[in-house]
Amino acid sequence: MHTEAERYLCWKFPERVRQLDEHRLHQLYTQGGIMPEREAKAYEKNPYFYLSLKVKEWDDEAPQRTRPILDLEPYRTMALRHLQRQLS
Template sequence: MNAASPTPDGDPLALLAALFAGEGAAEYFGEEVTQAEHMLQAGALAEAAGAPAHLVAAALLHDIGHFHGTVTGRDLMEEGLDNRHSHTGADWLARWFGPEVTEPVRLHVAAKRYLCTAEPRYLGLLSEASVHTLRVQGGPMTPRQARAFEALPGAADAVAVRRWDEQAKDPQGVTPDFAHFRPLLAGLLLTRG
């Protein structure tokens, strides 16, 4: 399925569910969880933290840009090139969700780079795969870049999503399936008139 394909039954949530069940079953850049398990864990961590619905959705969908069916896929990252999955994923999701969901998705990679500068101990929390992708994505921000990031609308939300992102790699983690999040996502869908 590609970005130009119609959604199953005209339902964006059915398309997302199909991506989670299909491409989401693939391994996740050397982590001990699949791509879908990682994203479901991130959504579950946000939900357990009592985050508002838009942040749960952003955590759940933050890596959708890695899927071939939506945007550029994961091959570039594996080859050491930045696939800009945060931007392409956010742009793709913007067909159905507002900026309260898409901007934390767009900024979650920048938030990793920011946290490595703002909280130097954060770098030590990164998995080996995250350290590799950090290098590919430009490394820690300069102090000037960090100040500019802090001024962006949605920066604080992106930092929250990024923290759940890094925690969401537990091979023993038990998480709800995609269907659990469907009502929450349905409540956030943009209405098209």
């Protein structure tokens, strides 16, 4: 659904295409190009439509390093303890 979300967003917001770098533009066209209107209207009826757009939004924001990166070590320790208890 990630690919479909990008294709849909490029149909819905044509200026988005102009913002794509060369690599992402190539990906768009090798994955079907901008979604045609008929396909876009059908995609809007998909039960996961809004969720797929949200996941795409999160994916687009991921490379932005403005948010602090969490220290995952406490979770690692907690997970290992849990697994050890399950094995004993």
